[in-house]
Amino acid sequence: MVIEESSVVAAASSSARFWSEHGGFRAEIKGVTKIGQVHFIWSGDIKKLRFVFDELKLFLRDRAKSITANMEKRGGGILDFELVDLRDKIDNYYQIRVSFDTQDSMGANFINSCLEDFALSMKDFFNEKDIFQGKEKDCKIVMSILSNYTPDCLVKTWVECDISELDNIDNELSGKEFVEKFQLAVRIAEIDPYRATTHNKGIFNGIDAVAIATGNDFRAIEAAGHTFAAKNGSYGSLSHVEIEGNRFKFYVEVPLAMGTVGGLTSLHPLAKHSLKMLGNPSAEELMMIASAVGLANNFAALRSLVTKGIQIGHMKMHLMNILNNFNATKPEKKKAVEYFMDHKVSFSSVEKYLNGLRGAKK
């Protein structure tokens, strides 16, 4: 996990330990489709374009053969082309929205190379086809680029157990009370964007830590996930709770365009090493791993929030950072950790404690 916030690692570990004894994390891939778009302006008879669209598809596929050959050998390639008519938003504006299977690569370079090729071919196609006349022959390409919004490259990951198994999770709450409070906290994140932002941020704490460790593009992952969280018109939680009878289930659904080959994943030595540590997963397995870490972080954060609060744990983790800042020696660190077991950690309280310790020595 590559991240500057030490409590993210601690939270994931604590969740992992808990769920390892209660059935573990489970995941399923809902899809792996990636998306790209050729944006163009064209003023012509849309019926003509629809009439020759299947022919255009074949033409684009054929022209791009040299680019797609290797990907096809690996079992991936172009899936389909869709004509998107957005003239109600912008005059004469259309897209060709292309779907791809990029196998174990994130696929950005492959998709962008295909799309730039399609754009060139489209200009030729419109120009050469007899059905188009006059200004219809002029297809104005605006740009050709993959979309990082990949709602169909989706993984669902969950934990579940009997509610009675949660009876000892907190000193004050029974399993049933804990689950009710936990569900309420998730419900709040479902309806309030102010809360949802922080809630989802906690999920990406874990996902990004895996993405960065494995050389994946965390900005693409973040952008896709947050757009997905806003897909119903109001920004909400990516994770949800289901309670059926005595069964508690906590799950996250998140789009994750990750790769385990291509890009930096195999070029950067640390990314390569991280993938090795993970047992050289496929892209689909990495999606499951990353989302499980995200869900683990989310569970740990909510668990703390609805019980003892997050500051106790967070500041305990931060204690070592502060001690390092004051160049604390090993014996000083040991003493400080003991002392702050039942004292409030803050920058000034640690400074004061160390000064006391050092003054006493002199």
Added chain:
Amino acid sequence: MVIEESSVVAAASSSARFWSEHGGFRAEIKGVTKIGQVHFIWSGDIKKLRFVFDELKLFLRDRAKSITANMEKRGGGILDFELVDLRDKIDNYYQIRVSFDTQDSMGANFINSCLEDFALSMKDFFNEKDIFQGKEKDCKIVMSILSNYTPDCLVKTWVECDISELDNIDNELSGKEFVEKFQLAVRIAEIDPYRATTHNKGIFNGIDAVAIATGNDFRAIEAAGHTFAAKNGSYGSLSHVEIEGNRFKFYVEVPLAMGTVGGLTSLHPLAKHSLKMLGNPSAEELMMIASAVGLANNFAALRSLVTKGIQIGHMKMHLMNILNNFNATKPEKKKAVEYFMDHKVSFSSVEKYLNGLRGAKK
């Protein structure tokens, strides 16, 4: 800039060079307010709560004095408390939404410590006040936590120049044509979530690279920015174009909760070093710097997209990664860079070229 994607640094540099000769980047801080929430369930007469709300505010402020003292000395602290009634969404559910000024710190620890203190005080307040009776005395705290959605911690950053100054930006397009195409590309990102996700991702390429370099929490920044992009019910572009007469203006408005003190910013030696390289900026200055880098990246991406496409530049940058993967020597790298000036870069084309080079030697 700390980032795994080398073309992000190249794109920012290219934009920076261009705009340094055309008026530079300008920025203004629209606000620095941070937000926290105490979520609670309470079944009582809301009129009573409103009646004593000012008293509650004073009570909460007073009880938190020991936590806020230092922040107040630095000119920050609690700004205000707002009672948010969300009973239409969840039975008996309210929030106290608290606004903070955390000066040069991102403020997460400060805000969370305040909120957890408020939660304890609220329980006492409801219990002790005579106006509340029976079940009204029971304020059930769900959780207390900062919100990473900070729409009022906002920076606006822009570049602008006369359209005629853009006449030489491309071989094929005049300044006027370039500006029109550029504006259209931004307009598309304003109306299409598929395009907007990638467009904004490009902005965060730059912002995150600065956030990570300076030890700031990039997940918080990403989450806030994307929620902000979805605030009008449909996910859209964070950057916009204004054309007035002969004047082209390109700007981004983005919430950025950044810090230059506290957290890891001064504890991690590389974060400390990065801040020193930036001239030890205030948090407000760092907001301006990060958003300027984000806007620079966005400009470079759009400029490439609407002219020569992004793959040429991107794969040129990637060439060095691939050469390193094959342990290319310095002379081999030099030859390869020359060769690929006018040849298409791909993993296999570089492999083939190197094999040729090495075979020829033997």
